[in-house]
Amino acid sequence: MDTTTLFTKKLAESGYRLTQSRRAIVQALVACGGHITADDLTIKVHEMAPMVGRMSVYRTLELLCELGLARPIYQGTGAAHYILLDGGSHHHLICNRCGLVIEFDHCAADEVGQTLSARFNFQIQSHLLEFHGICTDCQTSSLKGEDVDDKLS
Amino acid sequence: MDTTTLFTKKLAESGYRLTQSRRAIVQALVACGGHITADDLTIKVHEMAPMVGRMSVYRTLELLCELGLARPIYQGTGAAHYILLDGGSHHHLICNRCGLVIEFDHCAADEVGQTLSARFNFQIQSHLLEFHGICTDCQTSSLKGEDVDDKLS
DNA sequence: CTTGCTGCAAAATTTTTGCACGAAT
């Protein structure tokens, strides 16, 4: 089952309606792989379904977050980016200097999650692990405050 | 050495000036333990140092993020919250329903960080690990969309 | 049918710029 189908299915299971707008928004989000601003996603949605309003994008993203399928992150750029939590987890290396984002797969957090789930009686849906530091390029050209914005992933 | 001293020291080491405003902002942020909005931090700073402007708070927070001492997170509340990465790491259990945040200490991410640091030649300063799911209360009163805002930590 | 969802526009917040003055090194 592809991610779009999984998402729409989860929406239905949770008692939410499967509207045209929500289908289009989920499809666009999955198609671009996440890492997108609410506004940019609106633009992408409009390419396929021009009648969908910006509000529905905001509300659908909020909904996906509640269902544990997405998560807003803030890179200090003024607008939240939404990432997919499809497989249940997401892993980042984030450069504090230029904002570069590297994704990686390896993760040892699952067993920690098991323990926490038991201790706090918390039903875990997904997790996000971020390492923050300085990327290779910024280490080389280590000029304070020299932001290289066009490296944003 | 307390956190405030550590922060001001890091600022100086990195070639930034230790101004009255920055001292006050760092002090207020550390005093409240992080988890605060830029605007709320401004209010807190004003209690001790009324002459500090909102702009300096924004700029100082951005600076702390670049130095790996803080990190903005987005809880879907319209404004970014800043958390301290003092000890080098931060760990959350976040409820997707009501926004409750539980902090925990245990973490097995350090060894993963070592591996990644080597593989990507990435100089790691800190990390953030978040587990997302449904908290105890929300599991009990599992009414779709029932947000309990006054539980925010 | 009934209730939930949408979309528009306007309002409220939050964040960024520009520039002259003040402060730290």
Place this chain on the structure above:
DNA sequence: ATTCGTGCAAAAATTTTGCAGCAAG
């Protein structure tokens, strides 16, 4: 002295609210 940082105000951008009409179940 020379930069760097500040603070004010205004502008820009992002997000939320309210409400009538449409659509999904």
